[in-house]
Amino acid sequence: MISALGFDAPAVLWLLVLGLLPLWRHGQSILRHPAMLLMPEDRWSRTLAWALRLIGMLCVVALVLGMAGLHLRQSEVERVGHGAHIMVVLDRSASMNDDFAGKYIQSTDVAQNPSKLKAAREVLAKFIESRQQDLVGLITFSTSPVFVLPLTHDQVALKAALDSAEAQGMGFTAVARGLGMALDYFKGKPVTGARLILLVSDGGAHIDSQTQDRIRSWFASEHAALAWIYIRGTNSPSIFVQPGEGDDAASAPEYFLHEYFKTLGVPYQAYEAENPRALEAALRDVGKMHNLPSHYFEKQPRRDLAGICYAAALLLLALLYGAKRMEISQWHA
Amino acid sequence: MSLLSSIPELIHYYVKWRANGLRSGAHVGRIAGSGSRFRGHGPLLDNPDPRRIDVRATARDPYRRLLVKMYQQNVSLPVWVVADWSASMAFQGEQGTRDGQPQHSAGNPVSQPSARIDANKIEVIADLCEQLAWSTWRMADRLGFIACNDGIVRELQVPARCSRLQGSAIRHRLMQAPAPQGGAHGLASAAAEIGRERALVFLVTDAHYPLAELQKVLQSLSGHDVVPVVLWNSAEHSALPRWGFARFRDAETRQERLLWCRPRLQQKINAAYEARREAIAEVCAQWGRLPFFISDRLQARALTHYFMESAR
Numbered sequence: 047m048i049s050a051l052g053f054d055a056p057a058v059l060w061l062l063v064l065g066l067l068p069l070w071r072h073g074q075s076i077l078r079h080p081a082m083l084l085m086p087e088d089r090w091s092r093t094l095a096w097a098l099r100l101i102g103m104l105c106v107v108a109l110v111l112g113m114a115g116l117h118l119r120q121s122e123v124e125r126v127g128h129g130a131h132i133m134v135v136l137d138r139s140a141s142m143n144d145d146f147a148g149k150y151i152q153s154t155d156v157a158q159n160p161s162k163l164k165a166a167r168e169v170l171a172k173f174i175e176s177r178q179q180d181l182v183g184l185i186t187f188s189t190s191p192v193f194v195l196p197l198t199h200d201q202v203a204l205k206a207a208l209d210s211a212e213a214q215g216m217g218f219t220a221v222a223r224g225l226g227m228a229l230d231y232f233k234g235k236p237v238t239g240a241r242l243i244l245l246v247s248d249g250g251a252h253i254d255s256q257t258q259d260r261i262r263s264w265f266a267s268e269h270a271a272l273a274w275i276y277i278r279g280t281n282s283p284s285i286f287v288q289p290g291e292g293d294d295a296a297s298a299p300e301y302f303l304h305e306y307f308k309t310l311g312v313p314y315q316a317y318e319a320e321n322p323r324a325l326e327a328a329l330r331d332v333g334k335m336h337n338l339p340s341h342y343f344e345k346q347p348r349r350d351l352a353g354i355c356y357a358a359a360l361l362l363l364a365l366l367y368g369a370k371r372m373e374i375s376q377w378h379a
Numbered sequence: 380m381s382l383l384s385s386i387p388e389l390i391h392y393y394v395k396w397r398a399n400g401l402r403s404g405a406h407v408g409r410i411a412g413s414g415s416r417f418r419g420h421g422p423l424l425d426n427p428d429p430r431r432i433d434v435r436a437t438a439r440d441p442y443r444r445l446l447v448k449m450y451q452q453n454v455s456l457p458v459w460v461v462a463d464w465s466a467s468m469a470f471q472g473e474q475g476t477r478d479g480q481p482q483h484s485a486g487n488p489v490s491q492p493s494a495r496i497d498a499n500k501i502e503v504i505a506d507l508c509e510q511l512a513w514s515t516w517r518m519a520d521r522l523g524f525i526a527c528n529d530g531i532v533r534e535l536q537v538p539a540r541c542s543r544l545q546g547s548a549i550r551h552r553l554m555q556a557p558a559p560q561g562g563a564h565g566l567a568s569a570a571a572e573i574g575r576e577r578a579l580v581f582l583v584t585d586a587h588y589p590l591a592e593l594q595k596v597l598q599s600l601s602g603h604d605v606v607p608v609v610l611w612n613s614a615e616h617s618a619l620p621r622w623g624f625a626r627f628r629d630a631e632t633r634q635e636r637l638l639w640c641r642p643r644l645q646q647k648i649n650a651a652y653e654a655r656r657e658a659i660a661e662v663c664a665q666w667g668r669l670p671f672f673i674s675d676r677l678q679a680r681a682l683t684h685y686f687m688e689s690a691r
Contacts (some may be wrong), residue, residue, distance in 0.1 A: 074626040079465030080615050081587035082629035084655055086647040095637035374625040
């Protein structure tokens with residue numbers, strides 16, 4: 047625990063020698079008495095003398111520590127959680143701003159007919175809140191992926207990260223690069239919990255075979271599971287239904303992406319969410335599956351202790367001042 | 380100030396033993412002479428004083444000699460004041476100072492015994508000497524003064540002399556001397572200065588040293604009639620500050636201690652002094668006389684009373 051303490055100016059610590067001063071300098075005025083021989087042994091007086099000495103020493107020490115700038119160093123605290131490491135890969139392409147397919151199409155009210163992105167964000171926020179044990183990170187992607195937040199417990203930071211995804215999306219759906227970044231984050235870190243990449247998107251994209259092979263090998267080496275929550279738009283095709291003849295990976299990318307994910311060789315689940323409620327159900331399902339103990343380190347910021355030192359010194363000085371005021375420097379007959 | 384008006388109250392001292400001096404005085408001596416205490420009968424031829432012929436004794440004498448009454452010679456007695464001049468005697472209760480140095484009135488030759496209210500111990504010694512000087516002069520006895528700290532303080536030593544001015548001479552020296560300092564080991568060597576003639580010795584001390592040392596002093600003076608006069612200042616025990624912290628330093632051993640003055644401690648100190656008083660009395664009683672305690676100021680009447688009590 048000592049190693050956790052740090053000093054801004056360690057050279058000042060030499061002044062700690064001054065702390066020995068009260069041992070032979072008392073600073074009290076002296077009354078001459080003819081016969082200490084006859085003065086009775088008094089336990090309270092002896093205790094008091096030592097207490098004053100000790101207070102003086104502590105006071106010097108506290109002042110010196112304050113001057114040396116005592117602080118608790120930034121530290122990492124190991125924590126054990128019972129959750130998964132969930133890296134949310136959220137699609138922010140322009141199409142996410144459209145509304146859902148299914149029954150919600152009839153409603154014209156904006157509040158009851160939210161955009162897919164807004165619905166996904168709200169549901170994800172609720173999901174994160176219910177999964178206090180999990181470490182959750184966030185990557186958003188459209189044309190290129192953006193690393194928003196590493197894996198963390200910090201609910202406030204996660205909420206803020208989700209809120210930051212509010213801005214209008216744009217461009218394409220670069221699924222491969224989003225997944226790549228998520229896998230890259232896991233790379234080189236010890237496996238201390240179940241890893242899950244939660245892909246939330248409303249459309250697929252064609253991934254060329256070279257990239258497919260690379261992603262497959264990364265998935266294998268990082269032991270990450272994959273869950274795809276496919277937010278199905280109004281006119282989007284289902285990922286579970288094989289498209290008709292003549293359709294290829296370019297015209298119906300979702301189905302082929304699903305087929306590709308199945309070949310990854312890691313646990314994979316796909317959900318097709320056609321409305322916010324279905325989305326919620328899908329997330330609940332994901333949550334149930336990944337519930338393993340996980341180790342991780344949390345960073346504690348540096349804490350300045352100089353103020354506490356000075357406060358202690360002030361208190362001790364007040365005590366010494368009181369003792370000085372109680373001191374008798376003259377005989378009163 | 381005329382001499383007569385400065386005559387202090389006399390101390391009527393009294394000894395039970397026979398003084399072996401030769402000079403005529405007021406005490407019963409060992410030699411035959413013109414005293415008042417009957418010594419015995421002797422033949423007229425040896426004691427040729429026809430006024431003292433005892434007719435009845437002569438008539439009873441089977442050898443038909445002329446017998447005369449013989450008397451003990453009244454002789455004078457040397458009286459010594461042996462004063463403890465150790466640092467603890469410098470204590471002045473009400474004038475404790477910051478640097479711990481007592482404000483002894485050195486360099487002030489004018490004695491003002493009655494003007495000062497806070498009596499210090501030196502003042503009490505001077506008073507005692509002055510009153511004894513008058514008393515001894517009246518009894519035709521000699522008064523001498525010896526002060527001892529670690530050795531004998533030569534500049535304060537006054538040889539025994541029968542003079543009514545002896546007291547003011549001693550006071551003069553006391554007031555001019557530097558403040559008492561050092562220990563009290565020298566008291567044991569005072570006996571050598573007194574001489575072999577048995578004397579009445581007033582041992583003035585505060586007895587703030589181990590009792591074994593007091594024992595040694597009394598033993599060294601055992602050839603004399605020692606009146607232990609124990610001099611305490613009430614400020615040192617019963618007039619301590621009531622509340623607060625005070626750091627005391629012993630005048631002799633330099634030992635320091637912080638004391639938390641409070642009524643409970645005051646009780647303890649009073650008890651300690653009371654126990655000390657009894658212990659000193661016990662030691663002194665082994666050597667013949669009970670101690671005479673002086674607190675703050677000397678009262679001649681009390682000392683006279685002491686002698687009357689011990690005469691019984």
